[in-house]
Amino acid sequence: MTADLATLRDALPDGALVTDRDVVAGYRQDWAKDPTAGWPLAVVRATCTADVQATLRWASEFLVPVVPRGAGSGLSGGATAVDGGLVLTTERMREIAVDPVSRVAVVQPGLLNAEVKRAVAEHGLFYPPDPSSFELCSIGGNAATNAGGLCCVKYGVTSDYVLGMQVVLADGTALRLGGPRLKDVAGLSLTKLFVGSEGLLGVITELTLRLVPAPPPASTLVASFASIDAAADAVLAITSRLRPSMLELMDRTSINAVEDYTKMGLDRTAEALLIARSDAPGATAAEEIAIIEQACRDHGVDEVFCTDDQDEGEAFAAARRAAFPALQQLGSLLLEDVGVALPRLPELVRGIEQIARKYTTTIAVVAHAGDGNTHPLVVFDPADADATSHAYEAFGAVMDLALDLGGTITGEHGVGRLKKDWLPAYLGEDVMALSRRIKDALDPAGILNPGAVL
Amino acid sequence: MTADLATLRDALPDGALVTDRDVVAGYRQDWAKDPTAGWPLAVVRATCTADVQATLRWASEFLVPVVPRGAGSGLSGGATAVDGGLVLTTERMREIAVDPVSRVAVVQPGLLNAEVKRAVAEHGLFYPPDPSSFELCSIGGNAATNAGGLCCVKYGVTSDYVLGMQVVLADGTALRLGGPRLKDVAGLSLTKLFVGSEGLLGVITELTLRLVPAPPPASTLVASFASIDAAADAVLAITSRLRPSMLELMDRTSINAVEDYTKMGLDRTAEALLIARSDAPGATAAEEIAIIEQACRDHGVDEVFCTDDQDEGEAFAAARRAAFPALQQLGSLLLEDVGVALPRLPELVRGIEQIARKYTTTIAVVAHAGDGNTHPLVVFDPADADATSHAYEAFGAVMDLALDLGGTITGEHGVGRLKKDWLPAYLGEDVMALSRRIKDALDPAGILNPGAVL
Incomplete structure (x- = not known):
């Protein structure tokens, strides 16, 4: 069966399906600028949950890969287009309702993190997670990557603030999970499973977020x-x-x-x-x-x-x-995101210096030092082939060092495509196998974000 | 193949396998006192992860149901023995190591919640979750049920404090998930999936808990x-x-x-x-x-x-x-655990009064009012058949009321066996189906806690 875009276009509102090559070009990569990004058939700019369902039903029927996308500010290549697939962006889904008594906000994924913060601040409330890109990254992307930020040392990460969601599975089924209750243990912790799933298990179309009083x-x-x-x-x-x-x-x-x-x-x-x-x-x-x-x-x-x-x-x-x-x-950047238990932080910082010397490359270090999550930034001249290859080697060496120190290869950016090769070494084969079993159970045809993470 | 207990006994340390009927009797039920509890073949008192692995490998080979058990203080019948199965208790696994710099504790599941609190308090630290039964319930059971408590209104629930774990799957595979890092997004959020899984997906043998400075x-x-x-x-x-x-x-x-x-x-x-x-x-x-x-x-x-x-x-x-x-x-108790969004709390409390009148039964209400989680306690005389049946009807009516108010059937006790019949109405068929897909992916033979939750 050949994928017939016309049937998808008919199932969506006017203008939601975009095939103009100039526009599509802007949706091929996120900030990781993965050079292997493909050319998708089309971009779907969903306006509501039903649009996401229609898109995934169509994609399931024709076995077309779908790459979900928030604001495209990801740093690990989690939103990298696939040849012949669709890019499904939730950037147009931008509603929010704040309930100051229950201290929750019900938000659509396309709202920026900063917009959520501002909307809840009007009620004297605070949504803590604050990626450095908070003025540019979307709340849906934050949930899909379990984003962190600067205040996590005190307030925790995105997952700690997601109480519920609406999510659309690969086959187009829309589910409501959790809700505006701090406590809910009825059934498996599915809400938390979708947080940080990087578009592999479903597409989040609404979030119920826990808020705290403004500090x-x-x-x-x-x-x-x-x-x-x-x-x-x-x-x-x-x-x-x-x-x-x-x-x-x-x-x-x-x-x-x-x-x-x-x-x-x-x-x-x-x-x-x-x-x-x-x-x-x-x-x-x-x-x-x-x-x-x-x-x-x-x-x-x-x-x-x-x-x-x-x-x-x-x-x-x-x-x-x-x-x-x-x-x-100063040049092109490879953004690292390794994390270690706090007592290993000095070793990590010193080791990164050695790596920079070894590969004669510049590595700048900024770190969320309070939670052990560091961002070594490898700076290189992309016009210089030697420098570029040294930079990628150094990028990998930093992850190897983090693994040696018992740390993680990604604290808050996600695995995406850039860090995929290091994931088995971190998780081990048994955890990889378990992850694949869950992926297969939820997306048996493997249409959701193929090539990312696993 | 007949299950041969001798081979299991040989795979375990001396005294770990108990078949003495008087001892076994004490492991048939938790505090829910489910009258339908079966008689297990044996109780395994695991002393380490390897014991849990040996038990689950044996159980997988002979397709013997395994009911995991912490301190047996559960209120929903989640640890109710099955005829011909095993009860696997982690009560003897009681080690703890506190790292005050990373502010984490690595604990074995058999430690009581109060013991964890005391051990970390010696380092000026605080483990917040505090079920009312904190002096009697185990930290492993807390994680398996995603337990709440009184301070959750400010501090959140168990899931918010579990950073990592060791868990043994149905086939005996032991996995390490997460670790002593506040931020870690490498791979799916499997740690959080096991929290609150009520023994359906695996047996937790170690937890890495996030701690906060003592208030x-x-x-x-x-x-x-x-x-x-x-x-x-x-x-x-x-x-x-x-x-x-x-x-x-x-x-x-x-x-x-x-x-x-x-x-x-x-x-x-x-x-x-x-x-x-x-x-x-x-x-x-x-x-x-x-x-x-x-x-x-x-x-x-x-x-x-x-x-x-x-x-x-x-x-x-x-x-x-x-x-x-x-x-x-005053009599036997059925402990309810319904939760609603806070603005619905007055309606819930008034509705419970009406239910008590309708079924001419006594319902006492205590509530974690700050997070909308209430515990209506149905008091009845178990010797009076009419009173008993009225009590069970009232118990169900309270869950129906919570559902009508958009609430959950269980805020912190879990579904276990007592609330299983209400779960489909709360989750809906699609979420039930997804839950079963995950259960089947992790425990294809269905040996882990059969009859509970799903």
């Missing part, structure tokens, strides 16, 4: 260290005492790239910068900042600066978030 | 209301403003049963008692308690009492936890 304005501490080891030791000292609402680390390469980009006066000579925040209520924030300051002083900090000013504090957080665009000015 | 001592407020409607309205007013660390409700029947049992001076004339706590740091606790007090006054509270004294505060929390043993003095 008070945060206090901020910035500390520069002459040695990255000292900074890493300070991190351990801090996290063994308290749980800041942010605890980020930047190495010298990142500091200088960000300073070039923002001109905000960062200390270019520092080997590491820590940015810590406390949003504890009342006088506790000042107490926490004092403990953090003392931990920095105990580990040989060069300079430390504290502020309660919101704009100033936010500027430092923004500096950290700017590392990615700032480093892009 | 300061809590302040406590107790408020009595002449009308349960007023109390329910006060709950909504409180939860729309803040997130207390405990917000419990007791109705008049519960108050009087607990007062008979504890003689602590509760107001017997009140129609409802609210017990609220704040463990916010510094002066914030007093601010929160003041907000809670005002919300109670705004909704016609009769009497309100606040204390910072730890013993006094703990006595009120203990009074709430004593509802179950106190009500047991």
Whole structure:
């Protein structure tokens, strides 16, 4: 049976099916810019759950691969188009309803993370997960990748905030899972299984999110260290005492790239910068900042600066978030996302330095230091074939190092296509086999995001 | 092939396989006291993961049903023995290692929840989930049922604290999932799938638990209301403003049963008692308690009492936890566990009153009011056949009511065997079918806890 796009077009609202090559081109890759991306038959811009169902029913009938896509800001190539397949984007599904009494929001997947935060803030509420790309990434993509962010050290990750969802299976069946209740143990934990499934098991068309009361304005501490080891030791000292609402680390390469980009006066000579925040209520924030300051002083900090000013504090957080665009000015980037148990953080940071030397490549390190999740960014000139191949070797060597340290190959970006080759080494064959059994049970024809993860 | 117990005995340490009928009798039922419980061939008291593997390999070979069991304190009959099967208890697996820097504990399933709390408290850390039975229930059972408790209104449920596990599948394969990292998105979210799977998918032999810094001592407020409607309205007013660390409700029947049992001076004339706590740091606790007090006054509270004294505060929390043993003095109990979105709580409470009248039975209500999870306790005389059948009818009617209100049939106890008949109505046929596909993928022979949940 040949896939007949006309029947799919008829099943969708006007304009939902796009085959214009120029438009389609914009949906072939996410931010990972996977050069192996294929050319899809078409892009479906779903407007509602029924559109997603119609698309998946059609795809199941004709065995056409479907690559689900949120805002396309993924960094592991999880939304990479497949030749002859469909790209199914939920970017047009953008409704939200906030219930301040139950403290939940029911949101459609196309809303950006920042839009969710703003909508719930109007009710004095807070949706914590905050990927650095929060102004550009979609809440549906956040759920599909179990996204993290800067505040996870205190508040946990996306999965901790998803109470329920509507999800469409490969065969077009729409399911409602969970709901606006903090406690619900009726049946298997299917909601959580779909969180982080990277488009392999179904397409999320609605989320019920848990919200928390808005915290008070945060206090901020910035500390520069002459040695990255000292900074890493300070991190351990801090996290063994308290749980800041942010605890980020930047190495010298990142500091200088960000300073070039923002001109905000960062200390270019520092080997590491820590940015810590406390949003504890009342006088506790000042107490926490004092403990953090003392931990920095105990580990040989060069300079430390504290502020309660919101704009100033936010500027430092923004500096950290700017590392990615700032480093892009230096060349192409391979974004790593390895994580280790906190006590192994100093070893990881030192090992990455050795890898950069070995492969004569630049690796800038920014890290969600408080939860052990680091983003080594391999910077290279894509016009230089040698440099490019060194960069990819270094990228792999960082994952190997994380595995040696008992860590994970991806803390919050997902496996996608870029990290697929390392997944068996991390999970082991038995867990891979179990994962495939679940994939096969939910998507027996394998039409959902083929080539990703497994 | 006939199951040959001798080969299983040989594969286990001395004393691990028990066939003595008097001992076996004690493992046939959990607290739900399911009268349909069967007589198992034997009880396996596993001492390590290898014992669990040996047991499941043997059971797979001979197609012998295996009922996994923690402390046997389940309230839905999830650990009910099957004729000719095995009961596999993890009660002897009791090791724990706490890592205060990573803020995780690696625990074996047989440790009691209270023992985990105590072990981590020695490091200034806190494991939040606190089922009322926390001094009697095991951490393995907590994970297998995704147990909740009193502090979930602020801290979330067991699933939010399980970062990793070792689990043995039906065929005896032991898997390691997740680990001591707050962020890990490498592969499907299998860890969370096993949490709350009620022994259907595998047997958990080790857990890696996320810990948080120990909160300061809590302040406590107790408020009595002449009308349960007023109390329910006060709950909504409180939860729309803040997130207390405990917000419990007791109705008049519960108050009087607990007062008979504890003689602590509760107001017997009140129609409802609210017990609220704040463990916010510094002066914030007093601010929160003041907000809670005002919300109670705004909704016609009769009497309100606040204390910072730890013993006094703990006595009120203990009074709430004593509802179950106190009500047991009045007869046999059917423990309900329905949950609704918070705005529906007043309707649920009023509807339960009507059900009690309709079936001329006593239903005491205690509720984790802050998260909408209520425990209507149907009290009956088991020697009276009419009363017993009325009680079971009322038990079902409460679940039907919860379903009508868009709620769940079980917030934290699990489906087990007692609530199985209501699960299809709650989940719907499509979600039931998906659940069965996952069950079949993981346990194709169906040896794990047959007759429970699905």
